[in-house]
Amino acid sequence: MEIGFSKQLETAINEIAKLPGIGKRTALRLALHILKMETHNVALLTESITALKEKICYCQKCHNISDTDICEICGNPKRNQLIICVVQDVRDVVAIENTNQFNGVYHVLGGVIAPMDGIGPQQLNLANLFNRVQNGNIAEVILALPATVDGDTTNFYIYKNIQAHVPIVTTIARGIGIGEELEYTDEVTLGRSILTRTDFDKNYIKRN
């Protein structure tokens, strides 16, 4: 987008439009909004962005985002440090935390094994996971990876490498979503939900 009348506006639009999912039109709308914001609020915004880059690091234990060397979850004595939930991304940690249904700790892989995209086990935080499991006296590893071919590949790869060292390895349940109609559920999911049917009680009583 060329803004003939203001180089500053053009620069801002181009920088904002580099963010994912933001086109030039949205960038223009955001830039014009920022122009009308109070200086003090614009400073809060830019400072928080700079702080992201300068102050945030990754937890040395679980690779989650953290303000300190060991994240608040790994450092929290109230959380069960013997149950590790393996996820693809920090966003999944946020999603699971929001359910309030998990009191263990996490391990963030940073992706899944995807040979087509050139992502092998070496590109992921897998060595540290195997290390944690072999040396940590872990009680259970929950695999919470996406229900895709790449997710399944990664599940199998992890399972093969840890099964000798941990008594329980589980994956999160796959089945029809709460509130979903059977009629509109795809065949593979429906078929799988019959094969992995659950004891009546378990679906209604919270498992601790």
Add this chain to the structure above:
Amino acid sequence: MEIGFSKQLETAINEIAKLPGIGKRTALRLALHILKMETHNVALLTESITALKEKICYCQKCHNISDTDICEICGNPKRNQLIICVVQDVRDVVAIENTNQFNGVYHVLGGVIAPMDGIGPQQLNLANLFNRVQNGNIAEVILALPATVDGDTTNFYIYKNIQAHVPIVTTIARGIGIGEELEYTDEVTLGRSILTRTDFDKNYIKRN
């Protein structure tokens, strides 16, 4: 959104989510993207945002966004300074500039008269417009306001105040959009497009 494990991330998400049209989920996605960006590119982004606020002003003549006291359009001797196009917002200037069909200058009102929202003529850059028209020997004023009730009200208000001082006052054409089917055009637009039908030649030959 509560991010228990990183105050910095939570702050950034909350600040980003204050921007219009950006929810907490999108803010999280953007924050995680920024985390992965190179420091140097993050600096370019934050500097361009700060510059918006610090370096951009409004043109003293047309109230468009500008890097200088008089914007590049008002200061450009190649543009016809005797034709003023009245628009609601800076975004409309960008949209019209992108068509490459207008070589005059602009006047940005900063909104339209909207009694329901408490916006009267005094809240808009109207006095300066009337001043420009009365003292500027203007040849034509083009009203390019939205085709809404408020836009029409503003059109009439401006027309009443300038008709004695300018030989030609026009509004941009209203009719069916290029590529649109008559069948799907609303009745009011279609009816108006018949009433304001245009000489055959004019719709195919560029008007200069």
